[in-house]
Amino acid sequence: MxxxxxxxxxxxxxxxxxxxxxxxxxxxxxxxxxxxxxxxxxxxxxxxxxxxxxxxxxxxxxxxxxxxxxxxxxxxxxxxxxxxxxxxxxxxxxxxxxxxxxxxxxxxxxxxxxxxxxxxxxxxxxxxxxxxxxxxxxSAEYGNLHDLLKRSYQSHSEPLLLKHRLKIAMEIANVFAYLHIGFSRPIVFRDLKSSYILVSERYVPKLFNFSLSASIPEGETYIDDGVKGTSGIVAPEYACTGYLNEKCDVYSFGLLLLQLLSTGEDLFNMGLRLNGDESFEMDFVKKYIENRGFNGIVDPRIIGDELLEHKLQSSFELAFQCQSASAEDRPTMIDVAKQIKKMYKSF
The missing domain is CATH 3.30.200.20 (Phosphorylase Kinase; domain 1)
Structure with missing residues (x-):
């Protein structure tokens, strides 16, 4: 023993x-x-x-x-x-x-x-x-934006008002402008998802997860380290060439803005279900709004008058600009942040 x-x-x-x-x-x-x-x-x-x-x-x-x-x-x-x-x-x-x-x-x-x-x-x-x-x-004792958008569309849940959605969009746009111009070498986040944004009860967003982020080398205008990220949210030129720069973040932000303005249903899956192909979310949403207006795309509880519909129209147009197929046609994140701030302040 x-x-x-x-x-x-x-x-x-x-x-x-x-x-x-x-x-x-x-x-x-x-x-x-x-x-x-x-x-x-x-x-x-x-x-x-x-x-x-x-x-x-x-x-x-x-x-x-x-x-x-x-x-x-x-x-x-x-x-x-x-x-x-x-x-x-x-x-x-x-x-x-x-x-x-x-x-x-x-x-x-x-x-x-x-x-x-x-x-x-x-x-x-x-x-x-x-x-x-x-x-x-x-401390981050609150959930992510993806789950918040899902819950907000459920009939028993309190709707996420347009001003709160624009507040979240404005502050995330400010973060991306900060990443792009606040450092000696611009930082490209690369993999922006609503699940990588935490949101407090007062609608304060917090970005996290820099797993795929990269700094643009000094004297260069892009990074060439292969295509990384989530299929469906990467910019088309990056998917084709592997060249990554700030305009790729702008493209991803455009999709995030579309998600913020939508019903909470994943737009890509919604497009697949209705169209039967893997078309870009932007094309799907544009056609849908042209044919049916905002009904079915936007939570009906946040549409109340012509003023709100005008703000929605402006917000969608900005999202479409961000998701332009040509990187040159996209605005910078500074311009995006200024435009969303103007929309938000008008409340």
Whole structure:
């Protein structure tokens, strides 16, 4: 019995030593990668972030319990967590496609640590002692825009008013203008989705997930690193050439604006169901409005008078401009932000 107990103790001791060695190895590797990425991408400008231990974050999230999930994708989960002094949101990348998750994780660290904008989810720290670092953001105890739009169209839910939709659009447009002109090298977000925007009860949007973002090299006008992103939302010229620049974000924003103005049903799926082909959302929506007006596209509870219909028309026209097939015909995000601000202020 004593021998068995001794063997068990030895096994536990060896396991703890291996775990300690793994943590040290991960910390060294991730710390090296962290510094290299910051030096190459941030030009010395980034916000200091705090270091967290793996056990600290496991306790805060109840071991990343599913009930604490705020939103998730195929590559990460964003969970609510509670520390002794504050609430947090924790971004844990999903094991499986380790290479992709690892690269996406460091992209988030590098770009999120540079952000200083009220409508970007603020990075406050990370845990480097695990194979794929875990990121810690400010508290985000609210859902994403995609789910909010879905709920708002349900008959028993309170409708999301046009002024609130334009407020969200205006503030996200401001974020993208900030990404494009607020840094020495423009940052292209690349993969804009409504599920990557968190929205508070007061309709304050927070952009997060810089997994596929990239900086345009100094002296260049585009990035050439292959086509990445979600099918159906990437700009046509980027899909054909792999050349990425700010106008690709404008195109994706146009689709987001269409979604904000719609019933909450996914426009791409709606187009497939009615047209039977994979036509661009813009073409589908244009034809639909020409034939049927806003009925069926816009929640009828937010249409009340001619003034609102005029604002809707202006908003849709701006979305169509953003989704022009030619990048040269699209406005800049600064122009987009100014136009939406003018519409919103007119309320």
């Amino acid at each position: 004593a021998l068995c107990t001794g063997q068990t103790s030895l096994f536990m001791c060896n396991s703890k030593n291996r775990e300690k060695a793994d943590r040290k190895a991960f910390l060294m590797r991730n710390g090296k990668m962290f510094l290299e990425r910051l030096i190459s991408s941030c030009n010395g400008n980034y916000n200091p972030i705090r270091s967290f231990s793996a056990k600290e974050l496991e306790r805060a999230t109840n071991n990343y319990h599913y009930r604490n999930i705020i939103t998730e994708s195929s590559i990460f989960r964003l969970c609510q967590g509670v520390l002794p002094d504050r609430t947090i949101s924790v971004m844990k990348f999903i094991d499986g496609s380790v290479f992709d998750a690892y690269d996406c994780c460091f992209n988030n660290i590098v770009f999120a640590s540079q952000m200083s904008h009220n409508n970007v989810l603020r990075l406050i720290g990370c845990c480097l002692e695990v194979e794929i670092p875990v990121l810690v953001f400010e």
